[in-house]
Amino acid sequence: MSPSFRSYLETLTATCAQPVFKSACEAGGYEVMSPRGSPLNKDLEFAPHHPVVRTHPVTGWKSIFAGVGIHISRIDDVYDYEDTMIREYIMRLITRNHDCIARMHWTKQACAIWSNACTLHAATPDTHLVSGNRTGVRASGIGEVPYLDPASVGRHTALGLPMN
Template sequence: MGSMAPNRLVREPLQKGNSIDHLEYVDVTPIIGREYPTAKLKEMLTAANSDEQLRDLAITICERGVVFFRAPQDDLTVDEQKHITDLLGKLSGRPEENGLHVHPLYNDPNNLPMADGTTDKNMMARYVINSEAQKKLYATMKNRPGAGMEPRDLGREWHSDSLFENCPSDFSFLRMQDTPPAGGDTLWASGYEIFDRCSPPMQKFLESLTAECAQPVFKSACEAGKYDVMSPRGSPLNKEYEFAPHHPVVRTHPVTGWKSLFAGVGLHVSKIDGLYAYEDRWSGTM
């Protein structure tokens, strides 16, 4: 769980060492993504220089945007997965008072258990992804104005994780337990590259903007299900029904020092602050 940073760099970027240079890898594209076909996270966790390896892994993730481990990781327990995720944040400079995020709707009875039949407040909803469970969890979304009258806008599915929180997550760790024979893919885009492809005047304009990232569905879901929202959620800044923060559209990544489109478009962005309605609609197509 990371803290918000302004558009200026507030600390020196972290420099990656060579502790994981021995691992075989392939870059998915020149811009984003790295695959480790044989690396085992369990071995990284138990290595004599584990902290050094995980710190270099954290920096690699921040530089490449997303990292995939293709070899089976069945020997990695849920607690170890959580521990690794926690260390990725700690070793890359996360504020000491912050911990693993807790999903707001953990108390919902429609949440699916993990493969072993248990539930975990840090491993659900966003992580246990199931289309039928999602329909039940977010059933109140069908009551929003105009719902069901428009074709599904897949462009709205793009998002930066947990923008609805005052303090969004820094790392997410997706564990694939059960996958369909086809489909179910997740696409990734580089916020760095989006920003870099904008002209200098457009970059300057985007850096001047903030966006409201409201998610009222969490409150309506809790009210409909008659259960309490989880609070706090990883950071002490994430509490109660505070689901309408204003984040900068462009952020300087605190680990890499690179500027990235952060809260410009997608699922969790409700509007760009200060723009006229027609300008806001245009900005959502960028």
């Protein structure tokens, strides 16, 4: 991503909402706790605005909010076609860039833990590679309110890696 486009993305926020959360809970028969994790997560209506580029609370590195393609309803203050263009571009970068992907080799008793602060995740249809059923249990911690520290740097810069 060009430095000027990275800088532009740092000026944007997005409305983070799960438009299908209610219907998924109803279809699965899931009881929704309120509040869920953070006291701000009340009932089924929750749509905060977070920076598109955020600073990871542990590493201090800048990264694109991993949910830009999936967990947001729109990028704020841009036209609809710009919202679509930006989100599709970010999703292409994330899904086609092997530098952004960690692949889990599932074995018996395997466990995967990740931070939603900067990690996309997806269950791939490869359970045929493991005997039996693969099941998942979700545990959500109370995370910080996402922020962008203008002094933070990306992973490549922090590790002294070349920018390709």
